[in-house]
Amino acid sequence: MTSCRAQNLRRRIAGVVLLVACVTGLWLAASRAGGPRDVTDAVTQRLACPVCAGQTVAESRTPVALAMRAAARQQAAAGRSQDEILAWFVTRYGPAVLLDPPKSGRTAPLWVVPLLVIAGGGALVVSTARGRKSTPVHRGGDVPLPSPPR
Amino acid sequence: MTAVGLGRQPLLSRRALSVTLAVSVLAVGTMAWAGRGLTSGGGVQAPAFALAGQPAPPLAGPTVQGGRADLADFRGSVVLVNVWASWCGPCRQELPLLTEAQRRLGPRGLRVVGLLMKDGEVPARNLLRELGAMEITSIEDPEGVQAIGWGIRGIPETFLVDRDGRVRQLWIGPLNADWLDHTVEPMLTAPGSP
Numbered sequence: 376m377t378s379c380r381a382q383n384l385r386r387r388i389a390g391v392v393l394l395v396a397c398v399t400g401l402w403l404a405a406s407r408a409g410g411p412r413d414v415t416d417a418v419t420q421r422l423a424c425p426v427c428a429g430q431t432v433a434e435s436r437t438p439v440a441l442a443m444r445a446a447a448r449q450q451a452a453a454g455r456s457q458d459e460i461l462a463w464f465v466t467r468y469g470p471a472v473l474l475d476p477p478k479s480g481r482t483a484p485l486w487v488v489p490l491l492v493i494a495g496g497g498a499l500v501v502s503t504a505r506g507r508k509s510t511p512v513h514r515g516g517d518v519p520l521p522s523p524p525r
Numbered sequence: 526m527t528a529v530g531l532g533r534q535p536l537l538s539r540r541a542l543s544v545t546l547a548v549s550v551l552a553v554g555t556m557a558w559a560g561r562g563l564t565s566g567g568g569v570q571a572p573a574f575a576l577a578g579q580p581a582p583p584l585a586g587p588t589v590q591g592g593r594a595d596l597a598d599f600r601g602s603v604v605l606v607n608v609w610a611s612w613c614g615p616c617r618q619e620l621p622l623l624t625e626a627q628r629r630l631g632p633r634g635l636r637v638v639g640l641l642m643k644d645g646e647v648p649a650r651n652l653l654r655e656l657g658a659m660e661i662t663s664i665e666d667p668e669g670v671q672a673i674g675w676g677i678r679g680i681p682e683t684f685l686v687d688r689d690g691r692v693r694q695l696w697i698g699p700l701n702a703d704w705l706d707h708t709v710e711p712m713l714t715a716p717g718s719p
Contacts, residue, residue: 442669467676
């Protein structure tokens with residue numbers, strides 16, 4: 376009887392400890408999200424390294440990318456938001472520094488030109504292929520077509 | 526014998542081939558034009574850059590010479606902001622030219638200000654002493670954060686700032702005397718010059 380009550384008590388204590396651990400973990404995670412470190416990470420993953428091909432500022436180890444990370448870190452520590460920091464980089468490097476450039480009038484060619492090139496190329500191939508299939512070609516000079524047998 | 530039917534034609538007609546060729550030439554020409562300021566064995570003037578015509582970004586801090594400097598204090602002078610480091614070979618190459626420009630054009634209102642990017646004070650000072658270039662005020666930027674504020678992509682880079690504190694030109698790579706003579710010097714004699 377006594378051992379059964381003790382066992383229940385132990386289970387309850389274990390349950391409470393587990394609950395407290397989960398709540399504490401969630402609270403810690405929530406309080407860290409959006410902190411300067413997260414803002415720096417998010418910003419540097421959205422910036423293209425201006426001196427390397429296809430790498431983000433977060434990935435690159437070039438001196439310029441390292442300095443860009445330091446600049447982002449400094450501004451995040453000063454309490455600036457992701458968007459504010461990204462806008463600061465755009466004024467220094469232009470919209471091409473963003474991996475996902477904004478769809479504005481000035482950057483429209485970045486989105487429209489590739490689509491036009493693909494559409495134009497496709498149309499050219501299709502029209503050429505159609506012309507190739509349907510055009511009959513005479514071989515052997517000006518000989519008339521033979522009449523069908525009667 | 527007469528052959529009638531679907532004949533073989535080239536994959537692209539003559540017209541399509543001409544259009545493709547014209548587009549290719551245009552694309553290559555455009556890329557060459559756009560990249561003309563970026564590829565060169567020596568330095569080149571950037572055809573376009575984000576800070577052109579904008580007020581110069583802040584630049585202030587301790588100097589290699591041991592004092593403090595602030596670009597804002599040089600308002601009214603034409604300023605060459607030269608981004609450099611002692612570990613950069615082309616920077617070493619252009620320092621004598623910058624020193625000579627400071628000596629020759631300083632009395633007419635030119636000021637050369639160095640931005641020492643990601644470098645130690647001691648090696649930088651040693652290099653300036655070795656080249657007799659200690660008169661080039663160089664602001665230390667150990668993490669490179671101030672240089673990023675100027676939108677630099679590599680070093681050396683040199684920005685030309687007018688008397689009103691606006692960025693006018695960017696020279697990428699080691700400087701040459703022609704650029705100093707034909708772009709920098711005329712700004713010293715422009716209207717409003719002392």
